[in-house]
Amino acid sequence: MVEDVKKRTGGRTDLLITSDDYSAYTCAIEQSYSYEIEPFEDGDLGNSSKPEKKMPEDLCYATVSKKREKGRVVKVVKTIVFGTVKLLERLLARFRVSTTINTSFVERNNGTDRGKNSRKKRKTYCFSKDWNLHNAISYFIGFSYNFCWVVRTLRIKDIEGYWQKRTPAMAAGLTDHVWSIEEWLTYSVRGD
Numbered sequence: 001m002v003e004d005v006k007k008r009t010g011g012r013t014d015l016l017i018t019s020d021d022y023s024a025y026t027c028a029i030e031q032s033y034s035y036e037i038e039p040f041e042d043g044d045l046g047n048s049s050k051p052e053k054k055m056p057e058d059l060c061y062a063t064v065s066k067k068r069e070k071g072r073v074v075k076v077v078k079t080i081v082f083g084t085v086k087l088l089e090r091l092l093a094r095f096r097v098s099t100t101i102n103t104s105f106v107e108r109n110n111g112t113d114r115g116k117n118s119r120k121k122r123k124t125y126c127f128s129k130d131w132n133l134h135n136a137i138s139y140f141i142g143f144s145y146n147f148c149w150v151v152r153t154l155r156i157k158d159i160e161g162y163w164q165k166r167t168p169a170m171a172a173g174l175t176d177h178v179w180s181i182e183e184w185l186t187y188s189v190r191g192d
Contacts, residue, residue: 001028002025002028002031002032002033003032005017005032006032006033013033013056013058013059014058014059014091015059015060015091016060016061016062016088016091016092017029017059017060017061017062018061018062018063018064018101018102018103019061019064019106020063020064020065020066020103021064021065021077021079025061025063026061026081029061029081030053030055033055033056033059034053034054034055035053035054035056036052036053036054037051037052037053037054038051039051039052055082057087058087059082059083060080060082060083060084060087060088060091061080061081061082061083062078062079062081062083062088062101063078063079063101064077064078064101064102064103065078065079078100078101080101088101112145113138113141113142116141117137117138117141119134119137119138120138143184144181145168146167146168146169146172146174147167147169147174147175147179147184148167148178148179148180148181148184149167150165150166150167150178151166151167151168154166154167154168154170154171165178166178167179
């Protein structure tokens, strides 16, 4: 997943990445974004130091950890894993919808994905047994959600004061109307 993010962002490193405190994310981010510094050689002693891995200075990774007691959240701990407080503040200043470290956007997407794709629901017998079919349905849900399903929180008022329904693709400026499933499935990618 982290490699996919790196690929989709063209290798940019001026990013704010947030997640829960699952340690595998830290390892994956470090593996994907770190680079090696040439070893230092000490001419007098003939010793050379081991190669050192370094993270890009403009990448910030922060985690959110919820402490629970009796099933209720009693404390939320936010931690900067890679980067600095100043870098975090600079990256957060770019956002219009959030001013703090959180996982709400990815969790909202995960909740929507699980709600629309029973194969991803928790504690169910609807799990996928075939990876290709699972992948195909995941793409179908993702693309059709963005183009065909109206999201109430994305609506805007037009110049006459009426609410205009919008899909995520409309909000991103990728289209000017809500697509039907038929239109989406029959759309020619090559422009034929």
